[in-house]
Amino acid sequence: MTKKEILKVSLKHFALKGYENTSLEDIAKELNITKPAIYYHFKNKNSLYNQIFIDYFKDLKLKEDLKEYIYTMGNFFIQNPYIAKLFSKELSCEMEHLETDTIKIVSKTLQTLIKILKDTKINPFFLQTLIISSFTTYANTLKVREKISGIVNDPKLLINFHIIDEIYNTINLYIKAHK
Helix, strand or coil: CCHHHHHHHHHHHHHHHCCCCCCHHHHHHHHCCCHHHHHHHCCCHHHHHHHHHHHHHHCCCCCCCHHHHHHHHHHHHHHCHHHHHHHHHHHHCCCCCCCHHHHHHHCHHHHHHHHHCCCCCCCHHHHHHHHHHHHHHHHHCHHHHHHHHHHHCCHHHCCCCCHHHHHHHHHHHHHHHCC
């Protein structure tokens, strides 16, 4: 069993059940390994949990360009729905499970946005909140949109809805309005 396989299954468990409700026993059972096999790669549950964030965010390449930034973040969360779900959970509990070194890696997203917005008076954290919450909510609500589109009979909720373009256009207009 490789470290990468353990991380993949762990991500799914943490994303679906949260930190508190995920056990290393459940992860080991799905992988058909023993709990000590997990400890061979990870010191403890928290170490495993933090490694998930480190692995996903360390290689995230962000350019100091608003459009590239938004498109990269959008694709990142849309292509990784479990990390979108897990990141939402972690934000809602104020990153209580993340170690300082992990937060430093994750916060490079905000550091890049600070550089992008350096010539504006816009609060980067506010904009980051709009961007991240929009993409994580979008990634986490496919089933909700399917249910609602059937009720309100509006296929635009699912079809011809490109969240990345929508977010970029909205943020771009916001920035122009506040220059």
